[in-house]
Each structure stands twice: as structure tokens, then as C-alpha cells.
Amino acid sequence: MLIRKPQFCTLCNKDLKFKYKPDKSWNIAGYLCSDCHMKMTREFVIKQKEEEEKINKKQNQCFICNDFIDPEKKKKPRWQWAMENDIYLCEKCYNQKELAYQTKINFCVNCGKKIGFIRYNPKPKWKIDGQLCRKCWDAINVAQS
Numbered sequence: 001m002l003i004r005k006p007q008f009c010t011l012c013n014k015d016l017k018f019k020y021k022p023d024k025s026w027n028i029a030g031y032l033c034s035d036c037h038m039k040m041t042r043e044f045v046i047k048q049k050e051e052e053e054k055i056n057k058k059q060n061q062c063f064i065c066n067d068f069i070d071p072e073k074k075k076k077p078r079w080q081w082a083m084e085n086d087i088y089l090c091e092k093c094y095n096q097k098e099l100a101y102q103t104k105i106n107f108c109v110n111c112g113k114k115i116g117f118i119r120y121n122p123k124p125k126w127k128i129d130g131q132l133c134r135k136c137w138d139a140i141n142v143a144q145s
Contacts, residue, residue, distance in 0.1 A: 007031060010032060012036055020033070059086075060074070062090040074088040077094070
């Protein structure tokens with residue numbers, strides 16, 4: 001005759017007649033009683049719903065100004081702007097960001113002159129963010145040498 005070794009609930013320490021295995025995402029070792037299993041399941045479902053609500057709110061809110069965005073007018077930022085993947089911008093913020101990006105790319109950071117076909121990128125040790133015209137690049141290069 002086999003004698004059963006008594007098992008206890010990991011959370012409340014009750015003697016287990018029926019064992020319930022906890023979900024791996026709960027990070028609980030051992031078995032649970034029915035009451036604790038129901039309580040943990042309920043908490044897990046509530047937490048999931050809260051996370052879904054956060055995601056939905058985030059998708060309908062501008063990342064920069066936090067205003068509500070009409071679903072038809074929300075825009076994803078361009079990849080060149082180095083922003084997060086799962087965010088959206090309102091039309092006003094998107095246009096401001098686009099204008100700033102175009103200014104950074106098409107005008108010299110140092111003197112503000114419109115850059116032509118040939119662009120000069122600053123050396124990394126200069127710690128300059130943007131493009132330079134030839135005159136400014138030469139002046140900075142001579143000064144740094």
C-alpha cells in the first residue's frame with residue numbers, strides 16, 4: 001500500500017486535496033489550493049486588462065504633447081528621427097519634427113547657410129549634430145588641428 005505524502009499550498013500552507021499548478025509567468029514554485037489559484041488568476045487577468053488599457057491610451061495620445069489624437073490623423077514618426085517604434089504623433093507635432101529634421105539636414109549647423117549638393121559631415125570628435133557647409137567644415141578642421 002502506497003502512503004501519500006501530504007502536500008501544502010505554497011501561498012497559504014493549507015493541506016492540498018486537489019493540486020493546481022501555477023502559471024509560469026506568476027513565478028511561484030510548488031502547487032496552489034483552489035482558493036489561491038482563483039485569486040492569482042483574477043489578479044493576473046486584472047493586470048493584463050490594465051496593460052491593454054495603457055497600450056490603447058498610448059496609441060491614441062501624442063507622444064510629445066500628450067493630447068488626444070483623432071485616429072484618422074495620428075502619424076508614426078519617421079525612422080530617421082530615432083524615436084520609439086510604438087508611438088504616435090499628432091499632426092502639429094509631426095510637422096514641427098519634420099521641419100526641424102529638414103532644417104538639420106538642409107542647412108549648415110554653424111552658419112545657417114543652405115547646403116548644396118555636396119554635404120560635409122562633422123567628425124565625431126567635434127560633437128556637432130547636423131551638416132556643415134564647406135567653409136565651416138574647413139574652419140573647424142583648421143581650428144581643431
